[in-house]
Amino acid sequence: MSRVGLGGITSARRKKNFWLTTMLLPGAIWLLLLRYLPMLGITIAFKNYRAFKPNTFWNNIIKSDWVGLKNFEFLKGPDTAVMIRNTLGYNILWIVLGLIISVAFAVMMSELSTRFIAKSYQTMMFFPYFLSWVVASYFVLAFLDPTSGMINAMEKASGSSVTNFYHDTTWWPLILTLCNLWKNVGYSTVLYLAAITGIDTTQYEAAAIDGATKWQQVRYVTLPNIRTMIIILLIMNVGKIFNADFGLFYNVPQNSGSLYPVTQVVDTFVYRAYANTHNLGMSSAAGFLQSAVGLVCIVGTNAIVRKIDPDSSLF
Amino acid sequence: MTTVAKAGKKRSAALNQFSTGTQAGFHVVLGLFALLCIIPFIFVIVISFSSENSIRQIGYSFTPIEWSTQAYDYTFQLGDQLWRSYFNSFLITIVGTALAVAITVLYAYPLYRKDYSYRGFFNFLSFFTMIFGGGLVPTFVICKSVLGLSDNYAALIVPALFSPFSVIIMRTFFQTTVPGELIEAATIDGSGEYSTLIRIVLPIVTPGIATITLLYAIGYWNEWFLSLLYINKNMEIIPLQYLLMRMQRNADFLAKNSAMLGADASKAAMALPSQSLKMALVVFIVLPIACAYPFFQRFVVAGLTVGSVKG
Numbered sequence: 001m002s003r004v005g006l007g008g009i010t011s012a013r014r015k016k017n018f019w020l021t022t023m024l025l026p027g028a029i030w031l032l033l034l035r036y037l038p039m040l041g042i043t044i045a046f047k048n049y050r051a052f053k054p055n056t057f058w059n060n061i062i063k064s065d066w067v068g069l070k071n072f073e074f075l076k077g078p079d080t081a082v083m084i085r086n087t088l089g090y091n092i093l094w095i096v097l098g099l100i101i102s103v104a105f106a107v108m109m110s111e112l113s114t115r116f117i118a119k120s121y122q123t124m125m126f127f128p129y130f131l132s133w134v135v136a137s138y139f140v141l142a143f144l145d146p147t148s149g150m151i152n153a154m155e156k157a158s159g160s161s162v163t164n165f166y167h168d169t170t171w172w173p174l175i176l177t178l179c180n181l182w183k184n185v186g187y188s189t190v191l192y193l194a195a196i197t198g199i200d201t202t203q204y205e206a207a208a209i210d211g212a213t214k215w216q217q218v219r220y221v222t223l224p225n226i227r228t229m230i231i232i233l234l235i236m237n238v239g240k241i242f243n244a245d246f247g248l249f250y251n252v253p254q255n256s257g258s259l260y261p262v263t264q265v266v267d268t269f270v271y272r273a274y275a276n277t278h279n280l281g282m283s284s285a286a287g288f289l290q291s292a293v294g295l296v297c298i299v300g301t302n303a304i305v306r307k308i309d310p311d312s313s314l315f
Numbered sequence: 316m317t318t319v320a321k322a323g324k325k326r327s328a329a330l331n332q333f334s335t336g337t338q339a340g341f342h343v344v345l346g347l348f349a350l351l352c353i354i355p356f357i358f359v360i361v362i363s364f365s366s367e368n369s370i371r372q373i374g375y376s377f378t379p380i381e382w383s384t385q386a387y388d389y390t391f392q393l394g395d396q397l398w399r400s401y402f403n404s405f406l407i408t409i410v411g412t413a414l415a416v417a418i419t420v421l422y423a424y425p426l427y428r429k430d431y432s433y434r435g436f437f438n439f440l441s442f443f444t445m446i447f448g449g450g451l452v453p454t455f456v457i458c459k460s461v462l463g464l465s466d467n468y469a470a471l472i473v474p475a476l477f478s479p480f481s482v483i484i485m486r487t488f489f490q491t492t493v494p495g496e497l498i499e500a501a502t503i504d505g506s507g508e509y510s511t512l513i514r515i516v517l518p519i520v521t522p523g524i525a526t527i528t529l530l531y532a533i534g535y536w537n538e539w540f541l542s543l544l545y546i547n548k549n550m551e552i553i554p555l556q557y558l559l560m561r562m563q564r565n566a567d568f569l570a571k572n573s574a575m576l577g578a579d580a581s582k583a584a585m586a587l588p589s590q591s592l593k594m595a596l597v598v599f600i601v602l603p604i605a606c607a608y609p610f611f612q613r614f615v616v617a618g619l620t621v622g623s624v625k626g
Contacts, residue, residue: 017432019508020425024437027422030477033462034454035444041453057460105348108341111333117342123612124349127356130604132537134560138597139355141563142362142375148590150358153374182352187619194620214333246540254563267451274452287450295447315442 045071045285071285087244087265094180095237102185106192107218125186133247140252166254172262179252199225228309235305239298242266242290266290363594370590386591404554408535411472415531418477423485424512441479455544468552470545481527487621488523526618529611555600562593
C-alpha cells in the first residue's frame, strides 16, 4: 500500500486493525483463559497446595508454601521407570511400524490399476480413525471378554485353558500395538498416498523408457519423492515421544489394575495420580515435566527439520 | 495424431504397471487389512442382534444360535437415561461445532490478512499452545474452580471450542483459495471488514469450512474425556460415549440411572439383556458416523493433507 494519503490512510489502517482484532477476540480470550491461565497453574508443581480461607484457587495458591522440588520425588519411585519405559517403548515401536506399514500400503494403493477398488480400500481403512477409544474398547471386549468374548468362547469349546485377558499382561503389548495400527494406519496411508499422487507422472515415464522395472521405479522415483514427507512426519512423531494416547491406554485395557505394568504411561500416570490420590502437587509436577520435555523435543526436532527442508519446518 | 498419442499412452501405461500376480498380492494384503478395519464393527452389530440365550451358551459369535431384537426393544423400555444421553450427544455436537467453527474462522481470517498489523502476535498466541501447555491437572483445576466448568453443559463444550490445528487448516484454505486482490478490491469499494468476510470470502472457502466443521463435529461426537474430568454428579447431561464408558464397569448403570426407582430398578437390572444391550448402544454411537462417513471422508482428507503440508 502506498503512503500517499498519510492521514487518511493511517486512520483507515487503524480502523481495519480494530475490526480485524475484534474478530480474533473470542479465540484470544479462550486461549488466555483455557491455555495461558493454566500455565500459571504450573506453580502448583512447586507448592504444597492445600485449602485456605477463603477457599478460592488463587488464594490457596498464594498462601500455600513453596516446597521446591519435593513434588518431583515421585521420579525416584519404581513405577516411574516402568511408565517411562512403556511410553518410550510403545512410541518408538509404533513410529517405526506405522511408518513402514503405511508407506508400503500407500505405495501398493497407488499402483492398483482399478481406482474404484483402491478407493474402497482407503474408505474402509480410514474408518477406525473416526471412532473413539470407548467404542474401540467395546470392539476389543467383543473378542477378549472373560465370560463371552469370542476368543475365550473358542478356548472353552476346544477345551483348552481359558486366558483371563484383563488380568494377564502377556498379550497386552501385542493387543495395544494392533489397536494403535488399526486406528492410525489408515490416516497416515492417506497422507502418504496424497504425496504419491502428487508426483509428476513424467518421472515414471522417463524411468520406464530407460528400462526401469516397476520395483525400480518405486525404489528410485516414488520413495525419493516422498522422502522429505517421511522424515518430517517421523520427526514430528519423535517430538511427541513423551505423549501417549490416553484413551488407548485407559479405556482399551478397561483401566484394569493388574495390567498397569504394561499399560501405565505418562498420561495415565498423571490422571491416576490426581483421580485416585488427589495429589495435586505430584500430578502437576509430572504433567509439567511432560510438557517441558515435550517442548524441548519439539523445538529440537524442528531445528533438525529446518536443516533438512526449511519449507517443512513447523516454525 | 490423436490415435498415435493414445497408442503411445496405452503402451507406457502397460509398462507402468506391476504384473498381474504382484497386483493380486497387493489386493490380498490391502483387502485383508481393509476388512480387519471394519470387521469389529460388523461383529458388534451381529452381537447386538444375538439373543441373550445364545450369548450365554456359545459366547459372542459371528453365527449366533438365535437372532433377536431384544436389546433394541429394551432400549425403548429403559428409555430415560439412554435417550437423554443420545440427545446430549447431538446437542453437544451441534452447539459445540457451531460455536467452534465460528470462533476458528474468525481467528484464522485476520491471520491470513498480510496487511493486519498484529498478525505475528496472534499467530504465536495460538501456535505456542500447540507445543507447550499447563498440563492436565492445572488446566483441570482452573477450569473447574476458576471458570466454573463443572457438572454443566459448558464443561462439555467450552474446553474443546478452539483448536490451533483447525486454525492452521482454515488459514491455509484462505491462503490457497482467496486472492489478496479480491480483498483489496472489496475494501476500495467501501466494504467493511465483516461484510467482506461474510459476503465475499466465506462463499469461496466453503470446502475449508466443511473440513473444520467435520473435524470439530467428530471430536465432539467422540468426546468422553471431558465428562470423565468434569461430570461428577449430574449424570443427566452426560453424552452417550461416557454412558457407555460407565456401563463397561457397571452393567446396571443404565437401569439405576433411569427414571425407575427402588424395586423397579433392580427388577429391570435383573431382566436386562446387558451384553447385547451394550453392543446395541455401540451401534447407536457408530451408526451416525458410519452413515455420514462416505460423504464427509473427502473433506477430511482434503483438510488433513492441507494441514500436513504446512503445519
